Amino acid sequence: MAFGFTVDENNVLGRQVEEAGTYNVRILPTSEAKVSKTGKEMMVLNFEITDGKYAGGQIRYDNVVWDESDEEKKENSAKRFNTIAVAVGAKAGFSFTSIQQMTEALKGRELNISVEWDGPNDKGYYNLNVTGHNPKDPEGSKPNGMFKPARQQSGASAYNNPAVDKAAASLPDNFGAPSGDPFASAGQVISDDNLPF
Structure with missing residues (x-):
C-alpha cells in the first residue's frame, strides 16, 4: 500500500487550544505519578x-507537587490535592494512601480547569498553565479571548541549523500543491516561528 491522502480539515486529531479560559475536561490515561x-x-x-469550540483539544503537564518540606507547604499541598479530589466528586472521608493510587483514580474523571498563558519558556514559547481546579461547569467551557502571545525568538533562524535551513530553502514554492501553496487559503496563518518543531 502506498502513502497518499487528501487534506481534510474535518478529519484531524484534537484541536489546538488557542485561548485561555475555563474548560470542562476529562483527565487522560497519559496522566502519571x-x-x-x-x-x-x-x-x-x-x-x-x-x-x-476546542472539544478534543488537550491541555498537558499540570504538575501537582506534594511538598512536605515544612508544615505550611504540607498544608498547602493537602489543600491542592483535596481541591482536585472534590472537583471530580470524591466522597468526604475517603483516604488516598499514595500519589500513584490517586493518579489512577483520577483517570477518566471530569472537572473544570482554569488556564492562563505562562511563559515564555527558555525557547520563547508560551504554554497554557492550569491555575484552578473546579467541579464541571454545567454551562460548558468558556474561552476568554486571551490568545497565545507571539513567540519570542532569539536568533535569525527558527531552527538555528544551517543544514535544515538550506534544505528548506531548496524546496519549490509550490511543494506538494497542485496550484501553489497548500496553506494559502487557511483561515488562520501560523508562522513557522510558532511551530514547536
Missing part, C-alpha cells in the same frame, strides 16, 4: 476538553 527534579512526589495531569 512521578518524582519532580527536586525529589518531591507529584502528579502530572493531562486533560482533554470535552465541550465547546
